[in-house]
Amino acid sequence: MADGRIIISASPHVHSDRTSKRVMYDVLIALVPAFVISLYVFGLPALVLTSVAVISCIVFEAAIQKYLLKTEVTVSDGSALITGVLLAFNLPSSLPIWMIIVGSFVAIGIAKLSFGGLGNNIFNPALVGRVFLLVSFPAQMTYWPTPFENNMNMVDAVAGETTLGIIKEGLLYGETMTTLASQIPSVTDLLFGFTSGSAGEMSALALMLGGVYMLARKVITWHIPITILVTMGVMTGIFWLADPEQYANPMIHLLSGGAVLGAFYMATDLVTSPMTKKGMVIFAIGIAVITVVIRLFGAYPEGISFAILIMNAFVPLINSYFKPRRFGSKIKAKIV
Known part of the structure; x- marks a missing residue:
């Protein structure tokens, strides 16, 4: 007034x-x-x-x-x-x-x-x-420069497959996870970033440190990134336990590709993500499910970009079903 x-x-x-x-x-x-x-x-x-x-x-x-x-x-x-x-x-x-x-x-x-x-x-x-x-x-867009083994500051003249690309192509041609093991970077390499891939997919650890900073600053909440990663871990873990020769273990799926980058920095975009906590969880589960389905059964080795964009389209619908409490609405008193 x-x-x-x-x-x-x-x-x-x-x-x-x-x-x-x-x-x-x-x-x-x-x-x-x-x-x-x-x-x-x-x-x-x-x-x-x-x-x-x-x-x-x-x-x-x-x-x-x-x-x-x-x-x-x-x-x-x-x-x-x-x-x-x-x-x-x-x-x-x-x-x-x-x-x-x-x-x-x-x-x-x-x-x-x-x-x-x-x-x-x-x-x-x-x-x-x-x-x-x-x-x-x-x-x-699928030409991935490979760092020199003895000089990480230089870029090799040849292209290398990403971790997910190696797995996708190898399994397509009849190899197993055991035979592909020597071609797949170790968990340490995936954490610290000595692999082929996009510029921002190099170090899962560096991305997670930034994610912790955003959580501490309350720029984002845990609901979207943690739900995405946990759901992906559970889904890929089920497939891995069912057939470890045809499906990579959950750690590879979580630490390679754009999983961490997408979960903490892309899916949490304030404009294109749901408003409520329940809506965020539904949104995140959708992203994780679509990502895993594309990775395991689709033509592309990576699917989180497509998954986020698909779920972006559902955000208005999610917001219409999971609305925050209206200011001034009655709250039922709890009888003790």
Whole structure:
């Protein structure tokens, strides 16, 4: 109420010192350990990849807002910066620069601003950019640089399969998990990041440290990331126990590919995830189930990007069934 008048404004109606900009920079800080590992493993190409993705996302957002939409330029809120970093983390470090720019345009121009900008987009922008590039340029998007065994700061000239790719291809051609064991990185390598894959998939440990930081800062809650990882672990564990020669053990599934990156940084996007805790759990279970089904039975060795985007589409439906308690609604008193 101001000057005797009641002012009604759009939600949210919760006052807090936490701003969108502060949240974005907390996420950026959480990504620093994984970025350092990617630089250690891939060197200059990882720096070029991330720089190009970040700069192009910022430029596209500013240009589209100023010259096409003619609205306020909001690049200072940090969302375009985070989109650029997450897009880079989902790409191979060998990807040509022009393809990185195309992916950035799709992420910002189509997945984000065409829906009205931050807070209005239905799908995670970085994942839309990544999937567009994967569908459009499958050869380049599945060319994974292999670090030299004796010099982790350099990138080999040849491409190597990811852990999930080795398993998928090997099983397809009649091999077993026992015969593939020598080709699969150890749990230590998966934790610390000395494997082939996307720039942001290198170190599960670095990604989890960033996830703990976000949990401590209350940027995210445990419901989505923990539910995804636990559900994936249970599902893959059941298949592994049923036939360990045809299915990888749960630790491989949890520590390789984009499981940790997707669970902590992509699925938890505040705009494209459910509002309530129950909704988050349903959302996370859906992501885990779809991911495991694609990994074990689909054409692609990895499926978490597709899983998150599919479940993004169900978020409005989830929110309609799992609504938070309305402010001012009656609460039944508990009789003691």
